[in-house]
Amino acid sequence: MASITTHESETVDRLRPTWRPVASSTGAPSYSGALQRDDQAAEDARKIVDIVLAVWRLEHLADDVKLIASELVSNAARHARGTVVRMVVTRTARYRVRVAVTDKSRDLPQLQIADPLAEAGRGLCLVDALASNWGVIPLPWGKQVWAEVTAP
Numbered sequence: 001m002a003s004i005t006t007h008e009s010e011t012v013d014r015l016r017p018t019w020r021p022v023a024s025s026t027g028a029p030s031y032s033g034a035l036q037r038d039d040q041a042a043e044d045a046r047k048i049v050d051i052v053l054a055v056w057r058l059e060h061l062a063d064d065v066k067l068i069a070s071e072l073v074s075n076a077a078r079h080a081r082g083t084v085v086r087m088v089v090t091r092t093a094r095y096r097v098r099v100a101v102t103d104k105s106r107d108l109p110q111l112q113i114a115d116p117l118a119e120a121g122r123g124l125c126l127v128d129a130l131a132s133n134w135g136v137i138p139l140p141w142g143k144q145v146w147a148e149v150t151a152p
Contacts, residue, residue, distance in 0.1 A: 028090050028091055028092050029056070029090070029091045030088055030089060030090040030091070031048065031052045031088070031089045032086065032087070032088040032089075033048070033086070033087065034084040034085070034086050035073060035077075035084060035085050035086075035087055036083065036084055037076070037077045037080065037082065037083055037084060037085055038077065039077075041073050041074070041076075041077040041085065042069075042070040042071075042073050042074045042077070043070075044073075045066075045069040045070055045072075045073040045087055046066040046069060046070050048069075048087070048089070049062065049065050049066045049069045049089060049099070050062055050066060052089045053065060053097070056091055056097075058091070058095070058097060058151070060151060061095075061097055061149050061151055064130045064131075064149045065089075065097050065099060065149050067126060067130060068099055068126075068127050068130055068131060068147045068149065069087065069089070069099045069101075071123035071124070071126055071127050072087075072099060072101040072123075072127065072145050072147065073085060073087060073101055074123065075101075075109060075123055075124070075145070076101050076102075076103035076105075076145070079103075079105055079107065080103030080104050080105040080142065081103075081104045081105060082103070082104040085101055085102065085103045086101070086102040086103075087099065087100070087101050087102075088100045088102075092148065093150070095150060095151035096132070096148055096149065096150040096151070097148065097149050098146055098147070098148045099146065099147055099148075099149075100144050100145070100146035101144065101145050101146075102139070102142060102143070102144040103142050103143065104141060104142040105142055105143065106138065106139075106141070106142055106143060107143075108136050108138065108143060109124055109136060109145060110124070111124050111125065111128055112124070112125075113125070127147050130147075130149065131147035131148055131149060132148050132149060132150040133147070133148045134146060134147035134148065
């Protein structure tokens with residue numbers, strides 16, 4: 001199992017009041033919590049994913065899952081309302097992990113081809129390329145964007 005660095009430990013301590021293991025509606029193991037909508041949100045999401053995947057011994061999925069979580073949280077932090085976004089990391093099968101990010105914006109993300117010279121706009125393309133499946137669930141007050149990564 002991967003060891004947790006001091007910096008990651010500090011992140012866990014800071015997020016502990018809002019992050020906890022839960023059972024999903026299907027009974028699958030999950031971790032759910034709130035992330036502040038700030039410049040630190042994507043980094044916090046990556047650290048949480050790292051720790052959760054280490055607990056589940058799925059470190060081989062970490063690079064893809066962390067990038068997906070980072071992109072989904074960054075988009076929510078940039079475009080949504082409210083002070084927090086919620087991220088849930090669920091082990092939906094032995095070698096499959098789902099990251100879901102819920103925010104208070106009803107604007108649905110669109111998969112677009114970014115201008116080659118643009119500095120932004122490639123996040124959902126990366127999610128589409130890395131995820132085995134992804135989608136959006138509209139909610140009355142916002143949306144949930146989710147993506148799954150399955151080990152080959």
